[in-house]
Amino acid sequence: MHCMTSAEPFAAARPGLGADVPERPALEGLEAKWSQRWRDQGTYDFVRPDSRAEVFSIDTPPPTVSGSLHVGHVFSYTHTDLVARYQRMRGKRVFYPMGWDDNGLPTERRVQNYYGVRCDATLAYDPAFEPPARPDPKRPISISRANFIELCLRLTATDERAFEDLWRQLGLSVDWRTLYSTISPEAATVAQRAFLRNLARGEAYLSHAPTLWDVSFGTAVAQAELVDRDYPGFYHRIGFHRPDGSLLHVETTRPELVVSVCALIAHPSDERYQPLFGSTVRSPVFGVEVPVLAHHKAEPDKGAGIAMCCTFGDLTDVQWWRELNLPTRTVVTRDGRLQAETPDWLADPAPYAELAGKTTYSARQAMVELLRQSGDLDGEPTPTMRKANFYEKGDKPLEIVASRQWYIANGGRDQALKAALLARGEELAWVPEYMKHRYDDWVAGVSGDWLVSRQRFFGVPFPIWYALDDQGEPDFDHPIRPDESALPVDPMRDPAPGFDPAQRDQPGGFTADQDVMDTWATSSLTPQIACGWERDQELFDLTFPMDLAPQAHDIIRTWLFSRVVRSHLEHGCAPWARAALSGFVVDPDRKKMSKSLGNVVVPSDTLDRFGSDAVRWRAAMARPGTDSPFDERQMKVGRRLATKILNASKFILGFPGLDPAGWSLEQVAEPVDQAMLASLKTVVEQATAAFEAFEYTDALETAERFFWTFCDDYVELVKDRAYGGRGPAAAQSAQAALGLALGVLLRLFAPICPFVTEEAWSWFQTGSIHLASWPQPDEVDPGSVTAEVLEQASAALIAIRGAKSQAKASMKAEVADIVFRGPAASLEALRLVQADLKAVAHLVGDFSWVEAEGGLDASVELAPVEAAPPARTD
RNA sequence: GGGCGCAUAGCUCAGUUGGUAGAGCGAUUCCCUUACAAGGAAUAGGUCACGGGUUCAAGUCCUGUUGCGCCCACCA
Numbered sequence: 001m002h003c004m005t006s007a008e009p010f011a012a013a014r015p016g017l018g019a020d021v022p023e024r025p026a027l028e029g030l031e032a033k034w035s036q037r038w039r040d041q042g043t044y045d046f047v048r049p050d051s052r053a054e055v056f057s058i059d060t061p062p063p064t065v066s067g068s069l070h071v072g073h074v075f076s077y078t079h080t081d082l083v084a085r086y087q088r089m090r091g092k093r094v095f096y097p098m099g100w101d102d103n104g105l106p107t108e109r110r111v112q113n114y115y116g117v118r119c120d121a122t123l124a125y126d127p128a129f130e131p132p133a134r135p136d137p138k139r140p141i142s143i144s145r146a147n148f149i150e151l152c153l154r155l156t157a158t159d160e161r162a163f164e165d166l167w168r169q170l171g172l173s174v175d176w177r178t179l180y181s182t183i184s185p186e187a188a189t190v191a192q193r194a195f196l197r198n199l200a201r202g203e204a205y206l207s208h209a210p211t212l213w214d215v216s217f218g219t220a221v222a223q224a225e226l227v228d229r230d231y232p233g234f235y236h237r238i239g240f241h242r243p244d245g246s247l248l249h250v251e252t253t254r255p256e257l258v259v260s261v262c263a264l265i266a267h268p269s270d271e272r273y274q275p276l277f278g279s280t281v282r283s284p285v286f287g288v289e290v291p292v293l294a295h296h297k298a299e300p301d302k303g304a305g306i307a308m309c310c311t312f313g314d315l316t317d318v319q320w321w322r323e324l325n326l327p328t329r330t331v332v333t334r335d336g337r338l339q340a341e342t343p344d345w346l347a348d349p350a351p352y353a354e355l356a357g358k359t360t361y362s363a364r365q366a367m368v369e370l371l372r373q374s375g376d377l378d379g380e381p382t383p384t385m386r387k388a389n390f391y392e393k394g395d396k397p398l399e400i401v402a403s404r405q406w407y408i409a410n411g412g413r414d415q416a417l418k419a420a421l422l423a424r425g426e427e428l429a430w431v432p433e434y435m436k437h438r439y440d441d442w443v444a445g446v447s448g449d450w451l452v453s454r455q456r457f458f459g460v461p462f463p464i465w466y467a468l469d470d471q472g473e474p475d476f477d478h479p480i481r482p483d484e485s486a487l488p489v490d491p492m493r494d495p496a497p498g499f500d501p502a503q504r505d506q507p508g509g510f511t512a513d514q515d516v517m518d519t520w521a522t523s524s525l526t527p528q529i530a531c532g533w534e535r536d537q538e539l540f541d542l543t544f545p546m547d548l549a550p551q552a553h554d555i556i557r558t559w560l561f562s563r564v565v566r567s568h569l570e571h572g573c574a575p576w577a578r579a580a581l582s583g584f585v586v587d588p589d590r591k592k593m594s595k596s597l598g599n600v601v602v603p604s605d606t607l608d609r610f611g612s613d614a615v616r617w618r619a620a621m622a623r624p625g626t627d628s629p630f631d632e633r634q635m636k637v638g639r640r641l642a643t644k645i646l647n648a649s650k651f652i653l654g655f656p657g658l659d660p661a662g663w664s665l666e667q668v669a670e671p672v673d674q675a676m677l678a679s680l681k682t683v684v685e686q687a688t689a690a691f692e693a694f695e696y697t698d699a700l701e702t703a704e705r706f707f708w709t710f711c712d713d714y715v716e717l718v719k720d721r722a723y724g725g726r727g728p729a730a731a732q733s734a735q736a737a738l739g740l741a742l743g744v745l746l747r748l749f750a751p752i753c754p755f756v757t758e759e760a761w762s763w764f765q766t767g768s769i770h771l772a773s774w775p776q777p778d779e780v781d782p783g784s785v786t787a788e789v790l791e792q793a794s795a796a797l798i799a800i801r802g803a804k805s806q807a808k809a810s811m812k813a814e815v816a817d818i819v820f821r822g823p824a825a826s827l828e829a830l831r832l833v834q835a836d837l838k839a840v841a842h843l844v845g846d847f848s849w850v851e852a853e854g855g856l857d858a859s860v861e862l863a864p865v866e867a868a869p870p871a872r873t874d
Numbered sequence: 875g876g877g878c879g880c881a882u883a884g885c886u887c888a889g890u891u892g893g894u895a896g897a898g899c900g901a902u903u904c905c906c907u908u909a910c911a912a913g914g915a916a917u918a919g920g921u922c923a924c925g926g927g928u929u930c931a932a933g934u935c936c937u938g939u940u941g942c943g944c945c946c947a948c949c950a
Contacts, residue, residue, distance in 0.1 A: 025909090228949080235950085251950055265950095303950035314949075387949045437878050438945060445946060553944080590943070621887085621898095625879090627943080631886070633899060636912090644910070651909030701888075705897080715909085798916090805916035808904055 020763045021653050025646035027611040027639065030755040035168045043768050044173040048542055049093045056092035057543040058084060059527050059576055060174065061551050061559070062099030062182060065159040066110040070593055071601040071615075071630060072552070074170060076582035078619035080550040081172045082696040083580075085751035088173065089774035095543045097178035097530040098167065102156040103459045104182075104519030105217060105393060111151050111458075113137045119148035119457045121514070145457050145492070152458040153183070166604060171612050171754045173770065180529050182522045183458070188488040190529045191522045192463040194570055195408075195452075196481055203409045203569050204452075206476055210311070210318045211451065213401045214391040215336025219455040220405050221391045221398060222518060223412075223448060224558045231388035231397055234381035235303070238371055240264060240281040240290075248281050248292075249378055251303035253386055255371060256363040257310035258283055259343065259352065261290055262326040266306040268294040273306055284376035285367075287347035293324055312400035314389075331355075332399050334455075338363050360399070404476065406453040406462060406515065410565050412446040424564050429578040431694045432625040435553060442557040450565070452521040459516030463489045465496035472507040480510065524562035527575040546576040553581040553625060580694060583627040590629060601630050613753035614638035620752050623697045641704065642756045645749060648711055649760035652738045655722060655731075660764050662732065663739035665782065670721075670730060671832040673737035674782035675790035676714045680706060680741055681777045682787070687748055688774065696751070703748040710741065713794040720839035744775040792829040793837060795856050796820065800841045803860035814863040815841050819848040822856035830856075 038044060049055060058080060063073060080096075088094045112118055116135025123144040131151060132141065143151075160181070167174065180187060198204035211220045236255045239247035250264060261283050266273035276292040283290060297316055298307055309320045311329050320326060329345055331338045337359050342352045351370050355363045371377040388397040411418030421443050430436040453462065463482050466474035480496045482489045491512035495501045503509030525533075527546050532539035545567070551560060560579060567575035586592055587599040594600065607615055610632075617638030622628040668674055683706045690698035715738070720726075722734035743765075750757040750769050761769035804813055818841065820830055827849050830837065834847055844863055 228947095231949095253950070299948085299950080302948090305950085307950040309950095316948085316950085389949090434878065441877055441946060557945080584944095586943095592944090623887090626887095629886075631899090634886070637898065639912085640910095643912075647910040647913090649909085654909070698888095701897085711909090712914085719909095801915055802917085805904060810905055810907070811915065812905095812907055 021650050025643075025650050025759075027613065027642055027646070027756065030759055031169050031171065031607075031612050034755050034758050035171065038173075038768070038770075039168070039176075041768070043770060044088075044094075044096065044175050045177060046095045046175045047093055048538065052542055054091075054093050055095055055542050056084070056087040056548070057095035057531070057546040058097070059530065059546045059549040059563070060096065060098055061555075062101040062180070062523060062526060063163060064104075064106050065100045065102045065156050065163055066106040068600075069163065069166060069603055070585070071603045071606055072585040072593055074603040074607070074615060075585050075619040075622055075628075076550065076552050077167070077172055078170065078616045079580070079582050079622075079624070079696065080548070081170075081174075081616075082620055082751045083548065083550075083691070083694060084173050085754065085770060086691045086696075086699075086774065088770060089747065089750065089772060091773065094173070095178075095531075095546075096174045097180065098164075098172070098174040098176065099179065099526060099530065100156065100160050100163065100181040101519060101523055102152075102160070102181050102183050103516075103522060105219070105454070105456060105458075106519075107152050107156055108148075108456060108458045109393070111148070111155055112140060114155055115151050117141050117143050117148065117151065119143065119145055121145045121457065123147075148457055156181070156183070166607075169604075169607055169612060171616065173754070178530065182519065182529075183460070185488050186535065187522055187525075187529045188460045189535075190525050190533060191460040191517055192487045192489065193484055193534060194525055194528065194566060195517070195521070196463060196484060198408055198569060199479070199481065201569070205407055206404060206479065207407055208402065208404045208476075210321070210400050211403045211405055212315075212389065212391075212398045213334060213403070214394045214396070215334070215399055216394060216396050217391065217456070218334060220403060220451055220453060221394075222451045222520070223446070224450075224520070224561070225392050226389050226398070227392045228387045229390050230385050233384055233386050235384050236368065236371070236381045237304070237378040238284055239376045239378060240283060242276075242281055243279070247376075247378075248276070248306070249304050250306050250308050252308050253384065254310070254313050254360075254364070256338065256355065256360055256367045257313050257331075258308070258367060258371075259286055259338070259346070259355065260310040260312075260329045260331050261288065261308050262311055262321065262329055263290050263309045263324065264292045264306050265295050265298045265309050265320055265324075266292070267298040267300050268296060270298070270300045270305055272300075282347070285348070285351050285370045285374050288345060289347070293320075295320055295324065311402075314400070318400065328402065330402055332360060332401060334401055334403070336360060336396070336399060405451050406517075407449040408452050408521070408565070409569070410446055410450040410561075411443060412448040412450070418443060418446065421561075421564060421568060424568055424574045427574050428576070431578065431580040432623075435556065435579070435581045435625055438553070438556045439561065442561060450562070452518050453515040454518045455514070456516050459519065460488075460522050461490050461492065461516050462513040463487065463491060464513035465491050465499075465510045466513065467496075468505070468507055468509050468511055470507050472505075474511055479513070520558055520562050523559055524566045527563060527567065528570070544575070545571075545573055548578050548580060549576040550580045550582065553583065556581070578694070581625045583622060583625050585622075585630050586627050588629050588631065590627070593630075606632075606635065610635040610639050611642060611755075613642040613755050616754075617641055617700070617752055620696050620700045624694065641707075642753050644707075644711060645746070645753060645756045646760060648707075648715070649742060649746065649763065651715070652735075652742045653760075653763055655735055658735060658739075660739055663736045663743070665736075665740070665780075667736035668733050668740070668782060670718075670733040670737075670836075671785070671789045672714075672717065672793055672836060673733050674785040675787045675793075676710070676737055676741065677780040677782045678785045679787035679790060680710075680744060680780045681782075684744060684748070684775050684777045684780065688777075691751075699748075700752050703745065707745055707749075709794065710745070713797050714790060716840050717793055717797065717833070717836045721836055725839060726835060740780055744780055747772055747775045788825075789829045789832050792826050792856065793833045796830055796837055796858055797840065799858035800837075800860050803858075804862065807862055809862060812842055815843045815845070815860055816863040817845050817848065817861040818843055819850060819859045820856065821850045821852040821859070823853070824851050826856045827851060 084094050084096045115131035116137045118140040120142040125144045125146040129147045233253040235251045237251050277294045280289045280291050333339050338355050340357045342349045354366045411421045425439045465480040496510040499510045505511050531544040563575050614635050618634050686702045687699040718734040721730050724731045746757045758769050
């Protein structure tokens with residue numbers, strides 16, 4: 001529609017104000033027009049005030065840029081924006097940064113597929129390298145770590161531009177000057193600094209221990225990243241040999257781990273096995289002597305009631321291994337295969353040749369064959385569907401391998417710290433409140449410290465080196481750390497302090513820690529990154545601890561918890577005052593949207609077709625914490641509201657000779673005009689209270705309910721008068737009331753529908769509506785007047801319309817008589833507005849008034865069509 | 875197995891401190907009406923999942939049951 005082609009962004013023309021109002025207002029083009037204007041004018045720039053109290057700061061979730069945004073993201077980011085816009089209009093300086101979570105595995109995987117490459121850390125950097133024009137992900141080209149990281153940066157830059165475009169189209173009022181990314185040098189500095197301080201305080205430590213391991217990504221995985229999935233397998237009933245030659249049967253889904261068996265374990269109270277506790281049996285095929293032990297974690301009703309404890313089949317094995325001091329007999333290596341060398345604990349090592357070097361899957365087949373040959377397989381394997389742990393981004397079950405990893409204390413092994421972290425959860429305000437239970441449950445159940453190291457490439461490196469002894473063996477007990485002033489460092493590029501680069505990997509020299517931090521280890525510091533911790537003290541003092549942490553409810557155990565951990569350890573406080581949890585957008589069958597299900601709704605299409613204001617309206621209708629099904633028809637409702645806002649504004653601003661300067665409460669003299677303002681005043685109070693409680697849905701519903709009644713009833717009622725049908729003074733009262741109401745309504749809707757409200761605002765106001773002040777009740781306070789007159793008039797109008805509708809007549813059909821029956825007070829109210837009612841009803845006769853008990857009743861008699869006088873001349 | 879949440883009109887959801895069941899969508903019947911036909915008006919539609927209890931009064935409070943969703947645990 002491009003109604004405003006003038007060069008002046010805010011034409012302040014008055015009284016020729018009608019010139020700015022388009023003939024046919026339309027939604028198309030508003031996003032492009034206003035997002036550009038907001039960008040050019042820095043509408044949402046954070047301007048530093050003098051005191052912390054004037055700031056509202058938001059810890060925006062940095063989206064994973066290698067993934068794609070779906071309509072659920074659009075909803076939850078809109079929820080945050082609603083609050084940001086409200087707070088800004090309340091006069092707060094809103095610190096609303098955006099970040100990109102671009103480091104980590106998702107990016108690596110995307111780069112591998114996109115460019116057809118894989119990282120080989122042993123290769124040297126090739127400055128001339130260019131990715132193939134026609135990538136073949138099935139035959140990846142090996143490139144150096146530095147080349148790989150270059151490609152990661154290149155691809156994320158492209159992705160990030162697309163994300164930014166989408167957020168701008170949606171109208172997020174973020175300050176794009178404060179954009180950060182988790183792989184940036186600034187973020188790396190924060191991550192390394194925080195880690196070094198954790199290390200200095202003893203909160204971070206290196207430990208060689210059994211670790212959950214993803215064999216396809218070749219990296220350790222943290223507890224918070226586990227998901228369990230169904231995984232098909234077979235029960236194998238196999239016999240262990242008692243000294244007397246009889247067999248003790250166990251059932252296992254992982255017979256290949258017989259080579260690693262350390263004990264058989266049953267419940268202490270299990271009478272079947274009590275006689276065996278303390279005795280030993282010999283494993284089938286390999287003849288290893290293992291004890292039969294008791295432990296309460298064994299479950300009598302599972303399998304044969306006695307479990308094979310191997311190092312390591314699952315997390316229970318790890319617990320048994322620790323608590324029962326069992327030997328370590330690991331054979332599964334980091335690539336998911338059984339080790340090539342024959343283990344030294346086997347009494348009969350020969351059969352191991354059948355397993356050596358095979359994947360666990362192939363080794364399982366081979367082991368079944370060995371068991372069959374030795375006669376230790378009882379019956380045939382029976383199929384079962386079992387649950388197995390997976391890395392949430394992986395597609396093979398996790399193995400448990402022993403490896404050296406970095407951990408950060410998170411209360412999993414320290415009850416005092418756990419209690420302190422639970423107390424931090426108590427300090428937070430939760431929206432909605434019941435989400436706090438999820439935090440409590442997760443923290444209470446954390447069972448080990450936080451594993452933060454990953455054997456990957458595109459991440460923040462640990463700022464650590466190790467001295468090498470004369471044999472070239474690293475001294476892991478005394479990691480070498482840089483000075484904080486040297487950050488960020490890349491130990492694989494930079495030499496250890498006090499060493500010469502030539503001493504790298506030489507006996508007596510140093511070697512780099514090869515690992516990178518997990519993405520969460522960096523994103524756990526988003527408050528510190530965004531607020532300028534140790535980089536911009538003034539900013540940090542103004543913004544930290546932050547006011548609001550918005551996120552979806554699936555992320556409480558990861559991002560939310562990890563930020564509480566880091567803030568507690570570093571600053572001794574919670575990182576924010578309030579946590580707000582958004583629900584998901586689910587598909588119409590209430591299934592979570594996911595790529596694998598193929599039910600993801602791409603947001604750009606929805607935004608293009610319905611307009612951002614409509615989609616935002618729908619998002620605002622989803623209450624905090626509540627999942628809502630995706631339904632396009634709902635978007636149409638929002639679109640209709642947006643259109644209505646434009647049209648109503650156009651109408652109110654369209655009276656000839658209109659002068660907004662004359663819109664004052666003193667001008668509003670007619671009782672029904674005052675009654676409308678009285679009603680609106682209540683709406684302002686309720687919407688404000690709702691926003692203060694972060695209940696944006698209630699704020700919207702309150703404003704919207706009023707707005708539709710305002711359009712349907714009040715505007716219709718006063719239309720004739722506002723055009724001058726009853727003289728200039730009566731017209732001025734209506735126009736002033738309409739204008740005051742418009743100014744308030746546009747601001748009430750501004751957080752929800754920023755584009756149409758800005759557009760309409762620009763037709764009669766200077767400056768952005770988003771920097772205007774949130775409406776105050778006293779702006780529309782008509783004194784002691786109540787809304788009674790308008791309510792009675794609405795009831796009368798509905799009765800009149802109903803009569804015409806029932807008679808299948810046009811709304812402008814003429815009415816012969818209207819008889820009102822009702823209590824004296826109602827009739828009195830209606831008499832005050834009878835002139836307006838007469839006009840809107842097209843009443844040619846007169847009203848009759850009959851006092852009666854009960855509610856108001858109107859009987860309407862239409863004028864006979866054939867007898868109707870000619871329509872009024874126009 | 876534990877925790878949390880949900881169950882109200884065909885659909886999506888409101889329902890304040892207990893006091894005559896609400897909205898929108900959809901359906902139906904209409905209306906070219908000079909802000910809006912990509913619109914507007916009106917009408918119909920509900921044993922508030924089920925069983926107990928408290929109360930003068932329960933959609934609302936207590937309790938039990940069933941079903942659904944999410945999170946966690948277990949996965950021999």
